[in-house]
Amino acid sequence: MLTCTKCKAEKPETEFHACKTTVTRRRPECKTCRKTERRARYEANREKEAAQMLAYRQVEANQQSARRRAREQKAVARQDPAYRKRETAFNREWRRRNPEKMAAANARQRARGRFSPDWTPEEWAALLDLYGHRCLACLTTGVRLQPDHVVPLSWPGASNAIDNIQPLCGPCNLTKSDKHIDYRPELKGTPS
Numbered sequence: 001m002l003t004c005t006k007c008k009a010e011k012p013e014t015e016f017h018a019c020k021t022t023v024t025r026r027r028p029e030c031k032t033c034r035k036t037e038r039r040a041r042y043e044a045n046r047e048k049e050a051a052q053m054l055a056y057r058q059v060e061a062n063q064q065s066a067r068r069r070a071r072e073q074k075a076v077a078r079q080d081p082a083y084r085k086r087e088t089a090f091n092r093e094w095r096r097r098n099p100e101k102m103a104a105a106n107a108r109q110r111a112r113g114r115f116s117p118d119w120t121p122e123e124w125a126a127l128l129d130l131y132g133h134r135c136l137a138c139l140t141t142g143v144r145l146q147p148d149h150v151v152p153l154s155w156p157g158a159s160n161a162i163d164n165i166q167p168l169c170g171p172c173n174l175t176k177s178d179k180h181i182d183y184r185p186e187l188k189g190t191p192s
Contacts, residue, residue: 002026006033023142104178107154119162128167136183137172146170152178 003010005028016026017034027034042049077083095102124147134141145167151158155178158164166184168176 004028004030004033006030006037023140025143104154118160119165123162124165127162127165131167131184134167135169135172136166136185137168137176137181140169143169146173148173148176150182150184151180154178155180 001010002013002016002024004016007030009030011030013024013026015030015032016024016028017031018025019027022028029037078087128145132141133145135143135145146169147165148168149158149160150164150166153160166182168183
């Protein structure tokens with residue numbers, strides 16, 4: 001149950017729109033209050049809102065037709081053997097000039113395809129219970145947690161076992177990226 005910041009009524013979570021930026025993952029005002037507020041704003045500025053919507057639709061229609069034309073032209077061009085030959089040569093040259101990016105991309109692909117989790121959902125639930133269902137980096141609770149590899153799978157000798165997993169929220173997991181950072185409290189201070 002959440003409390004609406006406008007009408008101060010306590011309502012179920014389903015009565016609030018989803019929002020990625022809040023801790024509760026829901027907007028602070030309920031759907032009814034939000035609808036009332038938007039309707040009042042529209043009525044107060046009806047002509048301006050209608051003109052903006054018309055201009056938006058015209059621009060969007062032009063952009064959609066331009067994107068469609070570009071897709072059609074590219075599809076036709078891809079049928080041309082000379083185009084495919086140029087594209088293949090360009091890709092081959094890019095891979096030759098960027099070996100480190102290719103190595104990282106190949107490692108990511110191997111990690112996605114070859115490494116299925118060596119841990120069960122029960123082990124993941126036990127790990128969440130151990131750390132109190134909180135992100136180990138920012139210590140936030142009440143957010144959706146993701147399994148993060150302490151030693152990234154792209155590193156040589158990395159393991160996909162539960163002892164290489166730590167729970168992080170989405171933003172902290174993205175920030176950590178493929179760095180080796182151990183946020184687990186019981187392992188801090190031990191050489192890695």
